[in-house]
Amino acid sequence: MSSRRSRQSSSLGPSSRISDDQIADLLSKLRQLLPEIHDNRRSSKVSASKVLQETCNYIRSLHREVDDLSQRLTQLLTTIDADSPEAAIIRSLILQ
Amino acid sequence: MTFSPSHRVDLKRMASKASLKQKFLKKWMEDLRTYGSSNPFTTVSERKRIIKLSADIAMASIQEGATKWSRALIENASQGMDTFKKSAMSDDRGARLPSAASVAKMIASKKISKSRRRRTRICKPPRPKRLQARSIAKRLVKKRTQVLKNLVPGGESMDDASLIKETLDYIMSLQVQVDVMRSLACMSEHLHRK
Numbered sequence: 001m002s003s004r005r006s007r008q009s010s011s012l013g014p015s016s017r018i019s020d021d022q023i024a025d026l027l028s029k030l031r032q033l034l035p036e037i038h039d040n041r042r043s044s045k046v047s048a049s050k051v052l053q054e055t056c057n058y059i060r061s062l063h064r065e066v067d068d069l070s071q072r073l074t075q076l077l078t079t080i081d082a083d084s085p086e087a088a089i090i091r092s093l094i095l096q
Numbered sequence: 097m098t099f100s101p102s103h104r105v106d107l108k109r110m111a112s113k114a115s116l117k118q119k120f121l122k123k124w125m126e127d128l129r130t131y132g133s134s135n136p137f138t139t140v141s142e143r144k145r146i147i148k149l150s151a152d153i154a155m156a157s158i159q160e161g162a163t164k165w166s167r168a169l170i171e172n173a174s175q176g177m178d179t180f181k182k183s184a185m186s187d188d189r190g191a192r193l194p195s196a197a198s199v200a201k202m203i204a205s206k207k208i209s210k211s212r213r214r215r216t217r218i219c220k221p222p223r224p225k226r227l228q229a230r231s232i233a234k235r236l237v238k239k240r241t242q243v244l245k246n247l248v249p250g251g252e253s254m255d256d257a258s259l260i261k262e263t264l265d266y267i268m269s270l271q272v273q274v275d276v277m278r279s280l281a282c283m284s285e286h287l288h289r290k
Contacts, residue, residue: 026260030267049233052240055263059247062270069277070148074140076284077128077147089283090125 026051030058116158116272124154124276131177145180149173155273156249164258165266168250 030051127150138146152173159166244259245251248266251259 022257022260026264029264047233049236049240052237052244055267056240056243056247059244059263059267059270062267062274063247065274066148066151066270066277069274069281070144070151072281073147073277073284074144076281076288077143090121090280 020048026055030055113268113272116269117276119158120154120272121276121280123157124151127154142180145176149176149180151273151277153177155269159265159269163262163265164254165249165251165262166269172249 128147131146131150150173152169156166156169156173161167241256241259244263245254248254248259248263251262254262
């Protein structure tokens with residue numbers, strides 16, 4: 001990943017803030033991971049803070065989903081014993 | 097039929113994601129079987145904790161120590177599992193409460209309160225509008241970077257450059273975790289309905 005700081009406007013140290021290049025890089029990669037990101041303006045000037053905010057929101061929503069799914073699975077996975085139908089299917093999935 | 101370059105990249109990404117899902121599922125199921133056999137009598141909330149923590153450990157383990165977030169997550173989640181194991185093995189099952197609270201606290205500390213979009217208050221002497229806007233933006237980026245650091249395991253000690261790299265990797269791993277868990281939940285629900 002490029003560590004050029006071509007557009008840094010301040011005299012702060014190298015790791016004290018995320019550069020525009022890195023934000024652009026992050027944004028393009030995030031777009032691939034998260035197609036619904038609000039990229040109405042396809043310019044390279046989407047604000048850094050907006051990207052960070054979208055990222056944080058997305059991570060939080062993923063955390064919530066994991067928690068909800070854990071709750072759902074609690075009822076369903078009483079045991080992963082060898083005879084359950086889930087075990088058979090899981091085994092076949094893993095062994096592929 | 098010609099594939100555009102981005103299509104080729106998508107196929108490659110899909111293939112690597114599929115292999116990650118497989119690895120995750122395998123590790124997770126193995127661990128669950130281990131925990132399940134040694135602790136047959138568990139409450140619903142304990143089971144949920146085991147399922148979630150073992151899913152986190154599995155998600156992090158397949159990284160094989162290559163990323164910082166995965167190492168931090170293994171440490172955190174393993175502590176949670178150890179507390180559970182210790183209390184489950186003790187004869188006095190009432191001793192479980194402190195560990196449940198500590199695990200809950202640990203999991204809760206990973207979630208942070210929603211950062212509301214606030215108007216940043218400037219308490220400095222009046223400056224030209226352009227400079228003001230820039231300093232607001234800078235402050236906002238700094239604040240949101242801090243929020244991100246709290247969300248990514250081990251993020252506190254990362255510099256900004258590695259934070260971004262780790263974030264991207266972490267998000268992709270979370271997607272793998274969610275996809276597999278969702279598939280398993282839907283499949284199980286479907287089977288149980290029959």
